[in-house]
Amino acid sequence: MSCTEITCELQTTTFRHVNLVSGIRCEVPHDQHVSHPDHLFRGDMKLGAKQNYYCESGYGKTAEEATCTRDGWTPNPLCAGMKCGPPPHVNNADTVEMTKKEYNTGERVEYMCFNKYTLDSHPAFSKYLTCQQGEWRGNIKCLMPCSVTVGDMDERGIELAFADQQKMFAPHDDHITFKCQRGKVSVGFALRQKCNDGVITLPVCV
Known part of the structure; x- marks a missing residue:
């Protein structure tokens, strides 16, 4: 094969590779707990495209923006369930069950007031704290005797x-x-x- 033929073959191979790479598109990430993905991930979805995004309730972003790669949108996952650490101390109360190191969003912990203390039953209070998006939410108050x-x-x-x-x-x-x-x-x-x-x-x- 002549040098001209080799050069032509290399150019053809390179051209095909460029066309193949430039033809890569990333699909809308419907299965990654992204909030309103059809609205955010529209327009240019070519290889290397970057997109800011938000996550559904209970999930947190794993990066500031998503990047279109050969393997799809990265990082993968774009959104991860946010966890809470051990439940916090509550004055004059203790948890009913043994606590864990981590809790998923939606999990809740029940508290019980100490002997002779009374749980405040007003609507603003309850006997539970709930893990929501990495934070413990709820109000517990034990009224003194x-x-x-x-x-x-x-x-x-x-x-x-x-x-x-x-x-x-x-x-x-x-x-x-x-x-x-x-x-x-x-x-x-x-x-x-x-x-x-x-x-x-x-x-x-x-």
Whole structure:
């Protein structure tokens, strides 16, 4: 074969290779949890094309932008499920089950308040924290009990109406009923008082 023929063959092979490479296109990544892929990945999808993108809820980007390669869009995957670490500490509560090192989006952890503490049942609170996009979401609040000692009552001339104890606890939203010590009369606050997150108003008898 002459040099001219070799050169011609090389040029033809190179031309075919260039045509083959330039003909590579990347398809719309419907299976990679990309948000609105048909809207974002349109237009020039040739080899080497770059495209900014966003991920569906619960997934995070694995790169700033996607690149069209011979193997399709890279990195692969474009979006990965975001995980949470161990659940956080909650005041006056603990998890019901043993915790893990990692949690997937959508997994939740149940908490239980310590003894004599009461879980706040208002709509803004619950007994669960949920892993969402790499962060723990939710609000848990354990309301404190109230305690009354003999010393507290002696200072105010009162005693427990229905019990004979050195110290009494009342959970949040529960009531304690007092009575005046012998020979004294009530002044001011009612003798039946409700515990409100660790605070209770003690009546006075003189």
